[in-house]
Amino acid sequence: MLGYYLDLAVRSLKRNKILTALMIMTLALGIGASITTLTVLRLLSGDPLPQKSARLFYPQVDPNTLDGYVAGQTKPDATMAYPDAMNLLHARRAKRQAVMALTQAKIIPQHANEHPYFSDGVMTTADFFGMFDAPFQYGGGWTADDDENRAALVVIADFLNDKLFGGANSVGKVIRINDHDFRIVGVLKHWAPQPRFYTQDLGSRDYGDGDGVFMPLQTARSMDMGPEDTECYASVTDVEHLELAPCEWLGMWVELGDSAAVTDYKSFLDGYVKQQIALGRFKRSDTALLGLMGWLSDQQVVPNDARLQVYLAFGFLLICVVNTVGLLLAKCLRRSREIGVRRALGATRRAIFAQFMVEAGIVGLAGGLIGLLLAELGLLGVRHQPADYASLAHLDIQMFLFTFVVALVASLIAGLLPAWRACVMAPAPQLKAA
Amino acid sequence: MDIRPILSTLRRHKFTASLLIMQIALTCAIICNAIFLIGQRIERMDIASGIAEHELVYVNLAYIGSRPDAMARAAADIAALKEIAGVKSVTLTNQIPFGGSSSNMGIRADLMPQKDTINAAQYLGEDLLSTLGVQLVAGRDFRPEEYRDITDVFAALGKGDLNAVPKQALVTRAVAERLWPGQNPLGKQIYVGQGIPLTVIGVTAQLVRPNQFGEGAQYSVINPIRVSITQGAVYVIRCAPQDREQVLKTALAKLKGLDPNRLVLDKGTVDHLRRDYFQDDRAMAGILVGVCLALLIVTALGIVGLASFWVAQRNRSIGVRRALGATRNNILHYFQTENFLLTTIGIALGMVMAYGINLFLIVHYELPRMPAFYFPVGAGLLWLIGQAAVLGPALRAAAVPPVVATRSV
Known part of the structure; x- marks a missing residue:
């Protein structure tokens, strides 16, 4: 028919x-x-990390003064000040946790006749790679001890390895970034989550290629590398020592196994803020702990x-x-x-x-x-x-x-x-x- | 022309007629909003900068860390750039209109903090007015002895010493009118930061801020502070439009010669900067124009198709x-009037829908309310398209010979 x-x-x-x-x-x-x-x-x-996004969360606290504050209606700022990021990081209350900021890394090529160039750099802490499932081609990340010891180590992206070493195993080799020597400990496979969720509100673009170099935060800061984006909540006189300034420039991510862990972490966060209010550092008690996809829609990435x-x-x-x-x-x-x-x-x-x-x-x-x-x-x-x-x-x-x-x-x-x-x-x- | 017979015919073709009306309504609703969006983009792209855009080139260099001789190096660079043939004026500024980054501050006309603060772009740099070509409409420009080095200003602020901060400021007319509507702004005080008072010594015509136009596109303040070679500082060079390419090339060579270790982050003409700044808007406007055209064509073809069938069906009558x-002529007018009627009903429905879509856009995309004149524009377009589309089939109908009536087909 x-x-x-x-x-x-x-x-x-x-x-x-x-x-x-x-x-x-x-x-x-x-x-x-x-x-x-x-x-x-x-x-x-899209979901930048489909296999992992349900377990990744973005904690936020609010160190601002009470100017223009409406209880329960004011969203905490997107980034964190250094003391809070460090306190939360060292508390180790999540399965994994990392803080991060972006910087412009000046790469000095191996050959004398080539010009130096800038590459997108991430200043972060040890758990970054494991938490975000960043795949390694050679070597691996650095340890929490390396973070504390300010070791001059670096993980580079595949495209940078191709450019500098022709794609060969470069672990153990040294590259010059911002006039300092860094030893390569790992080379990533192609890794460019879309959108670049971990760079949200740290400056720079939302989509496109991945970052070129990943350095321990303390090491990079000791070498005077500055974050791309800084928001200050009180007047600043000393912009060189950002760690002490009332400025927010770090993003933090935590990995939490199940919903019980999420509830625990949220109450830990609330407790931390209460403690800071008691110490007189904080005025506002709001906190947020958004999941990865919730964070992206909150940031209106699209x-x-x-x-x-x-x-x-x-x-x-x-x-x-x-x-x-x-x-x-x-x-x-x-x-x-x-x-x-x-x-x-x-x-x-x-x-x-x-x-x-x-x-x-x-x-x-x-x-x-x-x-x-x-x-x-x-x-x-x-x-x-x-x-x-x-x-x-x-x-x-x-x-x-x-x-x-x-x-x-x-x-x-x-x-x-x-x-x-x-x-x-x-x-x-x-x-x-x- | 009597429309009663037309209406009674249409009543017998309810489905086809209502489909046509629906199509026209949808097209009208989308086109009104699309034209409105195009208008919005064009308005954005047309923003006046107040600077001599066609005479400017810029160089943005990268620096690592801070160095003690930054001020001296900046002075040497500027002196070298001024020697280039064809260069009229040079400045090292902290920011440039349509540049990516911006430096802004809250200013107020009252010492009370948080009272009616407006967010304005803060421009710094020696000879900024003459280099950018900003027009002074009242008062005077800074005198050479009024300029201070940015390093000294920062050092003084760090110690809480406000005496080393230069107290003069230039504001745009937009800032003056916002803070002191209808008054003479010269000699008035503005307060910045923790209540540092600055005296307005001059008022400029327009000077657009680098970005964030939503905060007040022409809200800019200029301070007599010399910039050092730090991250984000931009050399701006003014020369005749035809010399720009040559001047830029020579300037780059000179800057490299003075310090080969510097990286050029960005360079080009301000014309280019403006084009790049608005490229997303231009692309979106282009897409919207394309969609409008496609919609009008589809609708016109739909009308042609339906009208042709109608004519063929009513051959005998x-x-x-x-x-x-x-x-x-009677027959021709019959079909034209019929189309006019259908289009009008469609437009009336479409206006309501257009209003609804606009409300949706206001809520979700922070767009302003659509001005009323976009409605007749959309209506006129559809009437025109409707009449043009029906002309062919109507002429064919008018050409039907009377003898058809006697045939039994």
Whole structure:
């Protein structure tokens, strides 16, 4: 039966080539635009560490004065001051914990005739790599003792290892960063979580390549490397000694095994703040302990423009579907007589309905196929955009399949009304009119 | 023209007519908002900087740590840059309009802290006004003896000694009008930080802040402080527009010659800086224009398609009307009026939807309310598109000969 409907549908579509092309193209345009923007949105709002994100949390405390404070309604600042970060880090109340800040690392090349260049650097503590599942190609991270001893150790990214050592095992070799020698203890495999969740609010971009060098925080600070972003909550006279200044410049992450551990840590955090209030350092008692995905949505990482483009594209798709419904309906009404004849010869309503749905389905599949090409074209356009996530925009298998589901659903919805109109048509008047 | 027969015909084609109305309504709603968004972006990109944008080049160098001779090195650099042929003026400033980073401070017209503080960009640097080409509208520029070195100012602030801090300041007209509306700002005091009083000695026309335009795009203050070569400091050089490339090349060579260990972080013309600053807005405006065009085309084609079918379906009745004495013009007008009616209903519905979408955007994207004039713009566009799209099918309808009435097809 399906074969017959297919034959009928193709015949009917061929009869009005321009109209068929019009329907397919509008649907394709709508689907292409929707899939392009949706791919970008998915890329931007994805989970940077799917296997781990449920166990990672971002503690926040609030050292600000009571100016403009409304109890329970003021969010704590995104970053921490040095004393609090160190107190929480050394308390070791989570399974793993690390504090971090970003810095610009000037790399001096091995060969005399090459110019020095800047690489994105992370100043952090020992647990960073284990907590974030950063994969090592050679060697490994440093220990908590190295942190305390201010050891001049460094972990470098794969791209930096390729550039400096041609991809060979460089563990034990020495590189010069900001005019100081650092011994390489580990080389990462490709590691660039999207978005770069751990750099949120530490300055720098949200997407794109990973960082180049990872150094122990105390070591880097003793060598005068400064954080990219500093927020001060009281007036500052000495910007050189940031550790003592009333400024926030460190982000902290903790790994907590289960929900009981999360509750425990939150009460530990509240207790810490109460203690600081008693000591007179703190005025506000609010704390926060957001999970990784909650933290990203709190920070509104996904650019508004990307969301707006998705709305726009789906609005466009809606109009395309309405347009296709209209055209299919008009076409179906024109064929009243043909339907009348088929009904009079014994075709059931269900058969007529199926025939029209098959026709709509063909339009949908063709639209989806062309829409897929348009989406590829659209993503090619996105890759040429100036945004830092541009190079990541590729259609994946899931989106590929999703395209066809969208196309088919859109066209079947578009076909529903005309098919229903066709099957409820009474055959007699149509035949009489002829 | 009597619209009653048109209405009674449309009543017999409820589905098709309401689909067309729906499509027009949706298109109208989206187009109104898209045009509004485009307008917003263009407005952002058109922001006046108040500086001689086409005559400026800049060099941003990287420094590691702090060095004791930073002020002397800055002076040597500036002296060397001034010697370059074609250079009119040079400054070393802490920030530049449309540059990525910015240095801001809270200023108020009253000593009471937290009272009506506005956030303004703080520009520093010797000869800043003449180099950037900022216009002075009242008062005077700083005198050479009024400038202080930034290292001395920091040292004094660290000791809590306010005497070494230069007390003169220039403010933009926007700042003056915000703090002292309708008054003469010259000689007035502004308070910064812990209540350091500064005296306004001059008022400039526009001087845009480096970024964060939402805080008040023209809120800028200039202090007579010489900047040292620290992270973020930018050399700005003014020269004739056609000399820019050559001057920049020579300047880079000179700076490298004075200290080969420095890294050039960024360099170029301010024209470029502005273009880069707004590239996201430009891309988004481009996408919106594309979507508008695509929408109008899709809708127009939809109207053509539906109208063609309608005409074909009513071939016989058109023939009868012609046979009964209707002119070609009558038939043409019939279809045009029909389209006008449908479009108008669609537009009316679309306006309501457009308003709804705008409310949604206000809540979720902090956009302003759409000014009323965007509604007639969207309506006009759709009427135009509707009439243009229906013209072809309507002409075909008008060409149906009366003899069709006698055929039994």
